[in-house]
Amino acid sequence: MQQIMRGLPILAVPAANAAIWDFQPAVTPIARDISELHVWLMIVILSVAAIVFGALFYAILRHRRSLGHEARPFHENTTVEIAWTLIPAIILAVMAWPAARVVLAQKDNRGAELTIKVTGMQWQWQYDYLDHGFGFKSRLATERAQIENYSPGTPPRKSSTYLLEVNEPLVVPVNTKVRILTTSQDVIHSWGVPAFAVKQDAIPGYIRDTWFRAEQTGTYRGQCVELCGRDHAFMPVVVKVVSKDEFRSWASARQARQQAEAGNPDRNWTREELLARGERVYAENCATCHQPHGEGLGPFPALHGSKIVNGPIEAHLAIVLKGRNAMPAWTSLSEVDIAAVISFERNALGNSRGDLLQPAVVKAARQQEGK
Amino acid sequence: MNDHTHDSSHATAHGWRRWLYATNHKDIGTLYLCFAAAMFFTGGLMALGIRLELFQPGLQYWHPEFYNQLVTLHGVIMVFGAIMPAFTGLANWMLPLMLGAPDMAFARMNNWSFWLLPPAAALLLISLVVPGGAAAAGWTFYPPLSIQGGMGMDLAIFAIHLLGISSIMGSINIVVTVLNMRAPGMTLLKMPLFAWTSLITAYLLIAVAPVLAGAVTMLLTDRHFGTHFFKAAGGGDPVLFQHIFWFFGHPEVYIMALPAFGIVSQIIPTFARKPLFGYVSMVYATCAIGILSFLVWGHHMFAVGMPAVTQLFFMFMTMLIAVPTGVKVFNWIATMWQGSMSFETPMLFAVGFVCLFTVGGFSGLVLSVAPVDTQMQDTYYVVAHFHYVLVAGALFSLFGAVYYWLPKWSGNNYCEPLGKLHFWWSMIAFNITFFPMHFLGLAGMPRRIPDYALQFTHFNQLATVGALLFGLAQILFIYNVVQCIRARYGPADERPWDGAHTLEWDVPTPAPHHTWESPPDIALVRKGLRAQALEHGHE
Known part of the structure; x- marks a missing residue:
C-alpha cells in the first residue's frame, strides 16, 4: 500500500490556471x-x-x-x-x-509578422528566430529525481509545473501573428499549445506551418503530442507571451548573447579550432537536412562529394550566406560559425578539399552584401 | 430433423487431433473464440499494466521504453488477436447454421486460417523478451520511429503478415459461404443481418488487409534492405506510410464495428419480440458505411498538415458517416419501440451496446470537425472515443453474442443472475474507466505517455480504479461460460429465446457436430422468414 500511495499528488498541487476537465482558456x-x-x-x-x-x-x-x-x-x-x-x-x-x-x-497563414522555425528532435525542441538570426534549444527542466520514483522512499515534491517546464521557453510578442514552421531531424513529433489551439506535426523531410496570434501575455504550456520514442512524455512546449517592447529588448539581448558566444571574427583561427567548432555547428544546424554524415535527405542535397563543397570556396560561402531553395540564408550564424562550418564541410563528411575559411573573410563578405 | 446417428459414422478425430486437424466449422469457431478470449485476457493484463503506471504522476513501475511496448502490444493484440478473431469465430460458428449450410465453403482453408493465429500471437509475445524488447511505436507503427526499433519490430511485422493472411483466407471463406451456400428460399435480402454484416466486413478485409501487408513489408525493407519508402533521408516519405496505414486503418475500424451491428440486429428483435424495423435500410446503411469507410482516412491525419480543401473533404465525408450510423441506431430503437421486451443478459449487452456506441458516435462526430480535432488529436479524448466504440461497441456485442448462442452451442444454460451481474459490473466499470478520459483529452493530456502533469491526476486515478474493476468483471464471464459448458446450470431448451426465428434455432440442442447436411426444407425457411417479416403470404 505504501508503494501505491507513495508520492500521491496531494503532496503537490498543479499550477492554478491549469485546465482540469475542459479546454485551457483560449488566448488566440x-x-x-x-x-x-x-x-x-x-x-x-x-x-x-x-x-x-x-x-x-x-x-x-x-x-x-x-x-x-x-x-x-x-x-x-x-x-x-x-x-x-x-x-x-x-x-x-x-x-x-x-x-x-x-x-x-x-x-490562412498570410501576413505573419514573426517567423520561428521549430525543429523537433529526440527529445527537445530547437527554436530558430529566422527574422532575428538566433536560436536555441528548449528542453525539459524538471529534474529526473522528481520523475523517477522507482525506489522506495518519498520522492522529492513535484513542482507545480511538473513536466511542463523548460530550460528556456519560446518567447513571442503579444498581438502579433507568429508563424511556426515545423520540421524534425529524426522521428515525427508534434508541436502543440492547447491555449493557442495550435497543433502541428513536425515531420523529417517536410516543413509544415501553423500560426497563432496570442492576445494575452503569460506563460502557456503544451507537450509533444506524437509518440516519438522513449522520452515522448518529456519534451514540453512552453511559450512565454510578452509585450512587444519586452520582446524587442529580449530579442536584442538574446541576439547579443549569441554574438558574444560567437567568438572574435577578426583574429586568425587555427585549423583545429575551425574544424572542432565546425563539427558542432554542423551537428546543431546542418545535420537536420544534410544529415549527420552529409548524405543528404530527400530534397536536401548530400554534402559528401558535393560539387559546391568541393568547388571554389567563394561560391560555397555565397550559398551559406544567401541560402538556396529550401535552405535559409544563415543570418542566424556568426561569422566564426559560418567560417568554421564551411571549413568543416570541406575537410570532413568524406570531403578532403584541404582549404580553410577565415571568419574575417566571412565578415568582409557580409559587409559587402550589406552595401 | 437431422439424423443424429449419422454423426458417429464420420471418423471424427479425438483428443488434440480433433483440434489440430479441425475442418468442422463449429470446432474451428470454438478454436477462434478460445484464442480470442486468451488474447483478450493477455491484452487486458497489458492494459492493467498501463493503468497501473498512470495511477499517479511520476514513473513508478515501468521504464518509458517498456511502457511504450505495453501500449503497442495492447493495441495490436486487442485489435488483431481478440476482436477480429472473435468475430471470425462467430461467423464460423453461426453462418452455416443461420444460412442452412452444412459447413463453411473451404473447410481446409478454414483450418489453415485459424492455425496461422497462434504462431502470430507467439511472435508478438516472444518479442517482449528479445533484445530491445517488443515493438514500441504504437499499433500504428509510424516511421521513422518504427524504423528505429529493434528486432521486436520485425517480429511484429511478421505477426501482422500472418494475421493478415489469416484474415484474408477467413474472409474469402465467409464471402463464398454467404454467396453460394444459402438455403433454398433465402435470397440475399432475406438472410439474417449478421450474415450481411459479415459479408461486407469480409469484403472490406479482402480490400485492405493486403494494403496493410504492403505497408509493413515496405517498413521491413526500409529497416533491413536499404530501401527508402518512408525514409526522408533517401527521398522517401514518412507521411506516405500514414496514408497507406489509414487507408487500411479506417475500414479496419468498421471491420471491428459492422459484425457488432449484425449481432445486435439479431439480439434486439429476439428480445423485443418484434421484427427488425427496417431490414432493407439496415442493409443499405451497412453498405454505405462500408463504402464511406474508404473515403475518410485523412481524418486520422488532420495534424499532419494538409491543404484546406483536403481537410474540408475529409471532414465532410467523416461527418457524412454519421447518417448511415444514425439510421442504424434509429432502427434499433424503432425495433424496441412498442415491443414486448425482456432483458436477459444478451439483451442487456445489446442495449448497453446501443447506448455506449451512440456515445462513441457522438464523440466521433466531435472529432470529425477538423478545427475541434486540432485540440483533440492524439489526446485522451481519442482514447476515450475509440474505447467507447471498440470496448462498449465490439466487445459488448461479443459478450451479448456469447450469452445469446451459448445455450445452442453447449446445450446448457448459463447462470442468468451471474450474466446480469457481469453486464452491470462491466457497464459501470467501463464508464468509470473511459468517461473521465474525455475530460483528460479536453484538458490536453496527450496519449501514449507514461507520466503526466499534475492536473491530470484525479481523472487518471479514477480511470485506473475503473480499469481494475472492469478486469475483475471479466473473471465472472469466464467462470459463467466454463460452468455453463460443464452443465452446472442445467440443460438448455431447444429454443431458449421465444422471439428468435432464424435458422440456427431449428437445429437440435446442443448443435450436433454436423448440421444441415441436407438443406433445410423450404417450408421451414419460409416459416422463419415470415416470423422475421421478411416474407409475406400464407402456408
Missing part, C-alpha cells in the same frame, strides 16, 4: 472560435442525445413484457426512414458550415 482568436464551435457541437449533440435516449429509455421502461406490454409488430415506414436520414444530414450540414469557416481561418 482561433482557440476562441474552436471553443465556441465545441460548445455549439455539444448543444446539438446533447439535444439529439436527449431525443434518442429519451425514446430508448421510454421504450425500455414501458414496452416490456414484465408490464404485460404486447408487441406490435410494425416494421418499415418509408416516410419515417427518409426523415431520419434527411434530418440528420441537414443538422450535419448546419454544423459543417461554421466548422468550415474555422478551417479556412486556421489555414
